[in-house]
Amino acid sequence: MPSPREAPRKLQExxxxxxxxxxxxxERLMPETDLPEARLYExxxxxxxxxxxxxxxxxxxxxxxxxxxxxxxxxxVAAALEMLHxxxxxxxxxPAMDDADLRRGKPSVHVEFDEATAxxxxxxxxxxxxxxLSDPATHEDPRIRCELVSALAKAAGGHGMVGGQMLDLMAxxxxxxxxxxxxxxxxxxxxxxxxxxxxxxxxxxxxxAHRKALMNYxxxxxxxxxxxxDVLDVEGDExxxxxxxxxDDAAGKATFVSAMGKEQAKMRAEMLVxxxxxxxxxxxxxxxxxxxxxxxxxxxxxx
Amino acid sequence: MPSPREAPRKLQExxxxxxxxxxxxxERLMPETDLPEARLYExxxxxxxxxxxxxxxxxxxxxxxxxxxxxxxxxxVAAALEMLHxxxxxxxxxPAMDDADLRRGKPSVHVEFDEATAxxxxxxxxxxxxxxLSDPATHEDPRIRCELVSALAKAAGGHGMVGGQMLDLMAxxxxxxxxxxxxxxxxxxxxxxxxxxxxxxxxxxxxxAHRKALMNYxxxxxxxxxxxxDVLDVEGDExxxxxxxxxDDAAGKATFVSAMGKEQAKMRAEMLVxxxxxxxxxxxxxxxxxxxxxxxxxxxxxx
Numbered sequence: 001m002p003s004p005r006e007a008p009r010k011l012q013e014x015x016x017x018x019x020x021x022x023x024x025x026x027e028r029l030m031p032e033t034d035l036p037e038a039r040l041y042e043x044x045x046x047x048x049x050x051x052x053x054x055x056x057x058x059x060x061x062x063x064x065x066x067x068x069x070x071x072x073x074x075x076x077v078a079a080a081l082e083m084l085h086x087x088x089x090x091x092x093x094x095p096a097m098d099d100a101d102l103r104r105g106k107p108s109v110h111v112e113f114d115e116a117t118a119x120x121x122x123x124x125x126x127x128x129x130x131x132x133l134s135d136p137a138t139h140e141d142p143r144i145r146c147e148l149v150s151a152l153a154k155a156a157g158g159h160g161m162v163g164g165q166m167l168d169l170m171a172x173x174x175x176x177x178x179x180x181x182x183x184x185x186x187x188x189x190x191x192x193x194x195x196x197x198x199x200x201x202x203x204x205x206x207x208x209a210h211r212k213a214l215m216n217y218x219x220x221x222x223x224x225x226x227x228x229x230d231v232l233d234v235e236g237d238e239x240x241x242x243x244x245x246x247x248d249d250a251a252g253k254a255t256f257v258s259a260m261g262k263e264q265a266k267m268r269a270e271m272l273v274x275x276x277x278x279x280x281x282x283x284x285x286x287x288x289x290x291x292x293x294x295x296x297x298x299x300x301x302x303x
Numbered sequence: 304m305p306s307p308r309e310a311p312r313k314l315q316e317x318x319x320x321x322x323x324x325x326x327x328x329x330e331r332l333m334p335e336t337d338l339p340e341a342r343l344y345e346x347x348x349x350x351x352x353x354x355x356x357x358x359x360x361x362x363x364x365x366x367x368x369x370x371x372x373x374x375x376x377x378x379x380v381a382a383a384l385e386m387l388h389x390x391x392x393x394x395x396x397x398p399a400m401d402d403a404d405l406r407r408g409k410p411s412v413h414v415e416f417d418e419a420t421a422x423x424x425x426x427x428x429x430x431x432x433x434x435x436l437s438d439p440a441t442h443e444d445p446r447i448r449c450e451l452v453s454a455l456a457k458a459a460g461g462h463g464m465v466g467g468q469m470l471d472l473m474a475x476x477x478x479x480x481x482x483x484x485x486x487x488x489x490x491x492x493x494x495x496x497x498x499x500x501x502x503x504x505x506x507x508x509x510x511x512a513h514r515k516a517l518m519n520y521x522x523x524x525x526x527x528x529x530x531x532x533d534v535l536d537v538e539g540d541e542x543x544x545x546x547x548x549x550x551d552d553a554a555g556k557a558t559f560v561s562a563m564g565k566e567q568a569k570m571r572a573e574m575l576v577x578x579x580x581x582x583x584x585x586x587x588x589x590x591x592x593x594x595x596x597x598x599x600x601x602x603x604x605x606x
Contacts, residue, residue: 035462035466036470036473036479036483036486036487037461037462037466037467037469037470037490039469039473040461040465040466040469041461044461087426088426091422091423091426094399094422096397096417096418096419096422097419097422114399115399116399116400116472117469117472119394119397119399119400119422120394120465120468120469120472122426123390123391123394123425123426123429123465124460124461124465124466126426126429126430127429127456127459127460127461127465128456128460128461130433130452130456131452131453131456131457131460133452134437134449134450134452134453134456135453136449141445142444142445142446142448142449143445145445145449146437146439146445146448146449146452147437149433149434149436149437149449149452150434150437150438153430153431153433153434153437154434156430157427157430157431157434158340158343158344158347158427158430158431159338159340162343162423162426162427162430163338163340163343163427164340165423166340166342166343166420166423167339167340169419169420169423170339170342176339180339183339184339187340
């Protein structure tokens with residue numbers, strides 16, 4: 001999301017640092033193989049190591065940082081979450097779903113490999129993310145590991161991300177009201193963002209109030225991010241040369257802009273960001289400043 | 304697999320009992336919902352509660368029984384494993400994979416619903432199986448829960464079941480030798496069967512030797528099962544009216560029969576079953592007798 005020329009320098013450095021470190025962890029946890037199933041791992045690596053901005057990783061690492069968690073731990077959890085996030089994109093891009101040939105300007109996994117390989121690569125990535133979380137290398141306390149598995153499964157499952165994708169597909173033919181659109185977005189992207197911050201809190205053995213505050217921050221940030229995404233989609237032609245505008249509208253997707261208009265949507269994003277920042281109150285201090293910067297940046301971004 | 308008129312009465316009763324109890328547990332863990340994502344849960348329930356024989360559930364329950372584990376626990380693990388097994392069948396049936404319109408004589412999930420819903424239902428089932436295993440209701444000791452998550456993820460992932468499915472697809476265009484076919488089958492079906500027995504051992508806090516013995520039993524049983532499946536496929540027209548024979552051969556699938564001939568394949572199944580039974584030695588006694596009966600039955604079955 002943030003591009004080098006726009007994000008404040010300190011935030012950008014921290015974002016770049018998260019990308020480099022988490023990619024290294026992913027490389028290590030998912031090495032190439034000489035075994036006959038090599039093609040599967042090529043597809044998995046292609047799908048995950050594709051230049052993603054690792055926003056969720058950044059959120060895990062920064063949140064864990066509030067509690068002075070060893071970064072080797074938060075990086076493993078971040079790698080697991082990026083694998084899960086990538087699986088959802090690989091399956092989302094399939095012909096039967098969004099039918100997207102490109103992802104970050106490169107052929108999507110089912111185009112570069114084939115549909116069957118893309119389905120299986122997604123399945124294997126989802127499975128691997130739980131294998132990593134349950135590994136003692138992630139945390140020596142099995143209670144912490146179980147909490148991570150449980151929280152991720154809830155965020156990513158049928159009443160979380162996958163349920164949100166189901167609603168997103170249904171929105172193409174059904175007229176959802178604003179409440180249902182909000183819930184859809186919260187499920188589809190908000191819950192995984194909330195997990196990112198929850199994971200930091202779990203690793204840091206935060207008390208319930210602090211854990212809840214961080215999840216609320218993430219929910220509001222995710223919602224603001226989604227609203228600004230919708231706004232950028234309709235403004236695409238005004239700001240970015242060559243970016244097709246109104247893609248969502250053309251696809252009949254449920255967006256905040258179509259539901260409440262562009263100006264109202266912008267005000268909503270502003271309100272959500274202020275709300276997100278208020279949730280950081282219990283963590284006032286230098287350690288929380290990057291999370292605050294990230295929230296403010298959501299309003300400024302242009303791509 | 305076993306049908307009422309063929310399996311020994313005691314074995315059949317225990318198999319029927321496992322079906323009834325595990326289906327009840329699945330119903331409870333995956334209830335219908337009034338939420339907007341109801342369609343997803345309908346598809347998930349349709350895919351799991353489809354008359355499956357719950358062979359893996361039987362193996363978990365019986366193995367856990369060797370260690371006198373509370374059956375409420377083994378049934379939850381069995382439900383999780385059946386969900387995972389069902390997800391693999393739902394994805395396997397997709398047009399891009401095996402393109403199967405029928406499953407147990409009923410329309411497969413993507414036919415009854417649609418392709419996108421089938422992909423998402425599979426994803427949600429896989430995710431839910433890990434949610435169940437990590438739940439304190441499965442076992443109060445988080446170390447046990449983590450071991451279950453880890454063992455299932457390894458059995459089901461890229462070097463396990465999903466990797467085996469990848470190889471199975473590759474076998475349609477590549478000539479694999481007998482060693483690779485064996486490895487393919489071990490990955491595709493053997494590892495999940497081994498997990499069933501391993502799970503019982505984990506729940507029972509078995510020592511490593513007993514745990515290994517049960518996994519070896521399951522591996523050999525799974526392999527024997529696969530070989531007899533291949534034999535039944537070519538003998539289908541001789542024994543069963545209306546069942547299309549030589550399906551695997553027509554699809555260019557790597558089978559034991561195509562690799563070693565029918566008579567050799569039958570001898571191999573016999574040998575594997577005897578080997579499976581030898582692994583039960585440390586558990587001699589009444590409690591292991593049903594596992595022994597199951598192994599013997601694999602050779603007798605006709606469907």
